[in-house]
Amino acid sequence: MDDDLIDEGDTPRSRYTRLPGKGFFYPDSLDEERAERRAEEAIEGSEAVVIADGDADGLACAAMIREAYDAALDVTDFEAAIAARLADGDDGDGEDTGDDADGEGGDESDANDPESDADDPTADAHAESPVGLVSAGPYSIDTSLERVLAYADDGIDLFVCDLCPDDYEWIAEPLEALAETTDSIRWFDHHQWDSATAESVRDLGVDLVVGESDEECTADVALRSLDHAFDERFSELAAVTRDHDLWIKEDPRSDDLADYSYWAGGEEYATVVGAYGADLPETVQAFVTERRVEKEARIDAAVARAVTHEVGDWTVAVTYGRCSQNEVAETLREEGADAAVIVKPAGSASIRGSEDFEHAHEVAGKVNGGGHPQAAGCKPDIYDDMLDYAQHWTTEGQACKRVILAAFEAVAEEVGESEAEEVGESEAEEVGETNEAADEADDDGSE
Structure with missing residues (x-):
């Protein structure tokens, strides 16, 4: 070369x-x-x-x-x-x-x-x-x-x-x-x-x-x-x-x-x-x-390239480029993102969360990665040869962005289901407590 x-x-x-x-x-x-x-x-x-x-x-x-x-x-x-x-x-x-x-x-x-x-x-x-x-x-x-x-x-x-x-x-x-x-x-x-x-x-x-x-x-x-x-x-x-x-x-x-x-x-x-x-x-x-x-x-170039997406209750900012990922993510959070994704030219990506998003490791886990609740990394298994990388560079990582956003969607659905289950259990407990109180009241009345 x-x-x-x-x-x-x-x-x-x-x-x-x-x-x-x-x-x-x-x-x-x-x-x-x-x-x-x-x-x-x-x-x-x-x-x-x-x-x-x-x-x-x-x-x-x-x-x-x-x-x-x-x-x-x-x-x-x-x-x-x-x-x-x-x-x-x-x-x-x-x-x-x-x-x-x-x-x-x-x-x-x-x-x-x-x-x-x-x-x-x-x-x-x-x-x-x-x-x-x-x-x-x-x-x-x-x-x-x-x-x-x-x-x-x-x-x-x-x-x-x-x-x-x-x-x-x-x-x-x-x-x-x-x-x-x-x-x-x-x-x-x-x-x-x-x-x-x-x-x-x-x-x-x-x-x-x-x-x-x-x-x-x-x-x-x-x-x-x-x-x-x-x-x-x-x-x-x-x-x-x-x-x-x-x-x-x-x-x-x-x-x-x-x-x-x-x-x-x-x-x-x-x-x-x-x-x-x-x-x-x-x-x-x-x-x-x-x-x-x-x-x-x-950093400025990566922030300028960012596009935001609404995924469930989260605002996810996604960008691409060779940059310092932590500072880019921090800037995107300051601009209102709950989570930031920085897709890198080498094919990997950094996922950064916030107080309102602590599922970075769950998202990364769905695309060949892992990490912590507010900081994780991944490299989707989508690159078979140099032509795939050529497309990655010329499209600013569109394929990588799509699979990571799909992972966000999957995690959002799982979180929604989990929250719904918790609400259901909470309501069931409240009903149980109400019924128990009513039973006690009946018992007191019968005495």
């Missing part, structure tokens, strides 16, 4: 935001080979390994663990690499790929571009710290555990951060094997765990610490769980990370951390926040500011 066809270059934003990023055109088989090789390089010879969600929360934990092991990388090389990117005018793809609810991380970004490491002096950073870092998503915990099992030395310390398995069975085999070969396994999280899954993990001797999901982020959990006298910058880092992760949104630095974690590689982010905490250095701030210009333009 001619590189110019997938290089944004001077292509108008109205056109390239309708297409996936370069990573989409890099075959999954080659991507898996590269991911396997990088994991092997990061894990082999390490005294400890961290499997962490690749967002600001998970990577903050990795920074803390490296600090506790005196294994942080030198930040100077990373700052030089960032400055070089700025000088070259390389603003990259700017994708929001850190959404753990979607499980689609990276499918539209340039993170998989095999050429992206060519001139990067930090390209081998993943193999340089004695505490190896393996970024993972909620649906790749098992693969990450298997890689640690395959490449780690016996007797290492293993940490798993900001990740919650849906059930125990699909992580059981590698985790049970690692429990036999590692010196310790510590798991820090703040998501809501199924009690049976948590019990099974703890039965292996894993030190599982789960914070209150509406009070702590995982960085908070790691900070209080690690036996280390951390500098104040790490306490502040946890607080600012929490501000974004729990959507408190009172500290403007939290958006900077969130955006930077999406746009930087895991090694870069963990090293920079490990060195500076929540107060990012000027070079990084300049990088984030430059990227944000493109980000905001993509």
Whole structure:
């Protein structure tokens, strides 16, 4: 393929935001080979390994663990690499790929571009710290555990951060094997765990610490769980990370951390926040500011493309494009939508709810996806070949939109039936109580 066809270059934003990023055109088989090789390089010879969600929360934990092991990388090389990117005018793809609810991380970004490491002096950073870092998503915990099992030395310390398995069975085999070969396994999280899954993990001797999901982020959990006298910058880092992760949104630095974690590689982010905490250095701030210009333009384009639909009692806004899904959804909610659907050029979609719509996971579940009541993701099984994708791009995802709206209709019908049953049961109870009261009155009268 001619590189110019997938290089944004001077292509108008109205056109390239309708297409996936370069990573989409890099075959999954080659991507898996590269991911396997990088994991092997990061894990082999390490005294400890961290499997962490690749967002600001998970990577903050990795920074803390490296600090506790005196294994942080030198930040100077990373700052030089960032400055070089700025000088070259390389603003990259700017994708929001850190959404753990979607499980689609990276499918539209340039993170998989095999050429992206060519001139990067930090390209081998993943193999340089004695505490190896393996970024993972909620649906790749098992693969990450298997890689640690395959490449780690016996007797290492293993940490798993900001990740919650849906059930125990699909992580059981590698985790049970690692429990036999590692010196310790510590798991820090703040998501809501199924009690049976948590019990099974703890039965292996894993030190599982789960914070209150509406009070702590995982960085908070790691900070209080690690036996280390951390500098104040790490306490502040946890607080600012929490501000974004729990959507408190009172500290403007939290958006900077969130955006930077999406746009930087895991090694870069963990090293920079490990060195500076929540107060990012000027070079990084300049990088984030430059990227944000493109980000905001993509948000505006996606919001402008949105069309609203009335489904049952809900107003559903549906849009298409390469954009930061959370911000787009938030804008659409502010404009009156109960739920927002962002269909992506790579074929997946993000579903976001509100206080009036907590069925996102139910909708996603009907179209090959899942997630949480107010945040879910899916990828409808409607793409058989590249012609289907060509139609997807040229029609702004019409087929994908149709099947997702049909799922909304099905959920609306189910919710209506459930509410009708509840009303019927309530009325029956009221009738029963009335009859019981009447019987008591008759009994009193007969006496």
